[in-house]
Amino acid sequence: MTTTPAANPYAAGCAWIEGEFVPIGEARIPILDTGFTRSDLTYDVAAVWKRQFFRLDDHLERLERSCQTLRLQLPKPRAEIRDLMVECVRRGGFDESFVEVVVTRGIPVPGERDPRTATQRLYVYAVPYVWIVKPELQQHGVDVIIAQETIRIPTDAVDPRVKNFHWADLTRGLFEAYDRGATLALMTDGRGNITEGAGFNIFAVRQDGSLITAKDGVLEGITRRTVIEIARADGREVHVGDLRVDDLVDASEVFLTSTAGGVMPVATVDGVRPHDECPGPVTRLLRDRYWDLHADSEHTFNVDV
Numbered sequence: 421m422t423t424t425p426a427a428n429p430y431a432a433g434c435a436w437i438e439g440e441f442v443p444i445g446e447a448r449i450p451i452l453d454t455g456f457t458r459s460d461l462t463y464d465v466a467a468v469w470k471r472q473f474f475r476l477d478d479h480l481e482r483l484e485r486s487c488q489t490l491r492l493q494l495p496k497p498r499a500e501i502r503d504l505m506v507e508c509v510r511r512g513g514f515d516e517s518f519v520e521v522v523v524t525r526g527i528p529v530p531g532e533r534d535p536r537t538a539t540q541r542l543y544v545y546a547v548p549y550v551w552i553v554k555p556e557l558q559q560h561g562v563d564v565i566i567a568q569e570t571i572r573i574p575t576d577a578v579d580p581r582v583k584n585f586h587w588a589d590l591t592r593g594l595f596e597a598y599d600r601g602a603t604l605a606l607m608t609d610g611r612g613n614i615t616e617g618a619g620f621n622i623f624a625v626r627q628d629g630s631l632i633t634a635k636d637g638v639l640e641g642i643t644r645r646t647v648i649e650i651a652r653a654d655g656r657e658v659h660v661g662d663l664r665v666d667d668l669v670d671a672s673e674v675f676l677t678s679t680a681g682g683v684m685p686v687a688t689v690d691g692v693r694p695h696d697e698c699p700g701p702v703t704r705l706l707r708d709r710y711w712d713l714h715a716d717s718e719h720t721f722n723v724d725v
């Protein structure tokens with residue numbers, strides 16, 4: 421008689437909450453957590469590709485910096501958080517995974533609103549890999565708009581270098597994109613500078629083959645950093661400064677970068693095609709090298725070791 425193995429309860433995702441691993445569908449946060457009621461938190465997301473964690477230490481370093489900026493403590497030593505992330509992936513049995521760690525200000529003392537009285541909380545979870553632009557769509561590129569109805573939240577209000585859940589502007593941008601027949605929105609700062617979009621940084625390739633991406637008003641993406649390093653190693657000039665709307669109009673290629681999707685080619689910006697061929701040659705090269713690095717031991721480690 422053959423027996424079928426019990427289904428893995430973590431197959432849809434594994435979360436670590438309050439000292440326990442639970443299937444993702446059973447993961448709960450307390451309703452009084454100020455992460456929920458005030459968006460008072462920071463988080464980070466790393467990816468696993470073919471069982472290799474990519475640049476996890478860089479993600480954890482960014483998380484720690486974000487905590488410091490928000491006057492939060494890293495709730496556990498970095499090595500322990502790292503182990504929890506790895507264990508969530510192992511339990512899920514994922515070859516490709518999207519692994520998130522959230523640090524919230526937590527729950528204040530009853531009757532108090534003073535954030536200093538709150539007890540911080542840590543949440544960790546792994547789910548199957550998430551794509552902002554699915555691989556099928558990446559073959560032809562994604563249609564984007566430059567949002568007109570909403571600007572990116574001002575940096576003096578919310579520091580974009582701290583990864584955050586203040587997504588009302590980004591989500592509004594997405595709905596504007598859908599209304600205008602596109603898939604994603606590029607947000608400006610309201611002064612003609614392109615910043616970022618819902619979960620991604622933005623690059624333009626200039627006619628001379630150099631790259632330009634925004635310096636300010638953006639999360640300093642790990643994928644953005646990786647692409648800058650690849651491009652410079654390839655002898656390309658990379659300008660990190662103001663990315664003007666005109667730079668996109670004049671660009672020969674435009675692409676987006678994120679842990680959730682890698683290097684994602686843009687087919688049209690406001691209905692205009694920057695390059696006849698999409699993905700263009702520079703985007704293709706950077707995208708191939710980016711994924712090749714996921715097997716490079718300098719940036720990766722195997723979750724099973």
Ligand SMILES: Cc1ncc(COP(=O)(O)O)c(C=O)c1O
Nearest residue numbers: 619620621639641642643678679
């Ligand atoms: C607002 C924003 N910008 C950019 C990015 C890209 O950052 P990374 O390459 O580290 O995933 C993200 C990632 O989620 C993001 O949320």
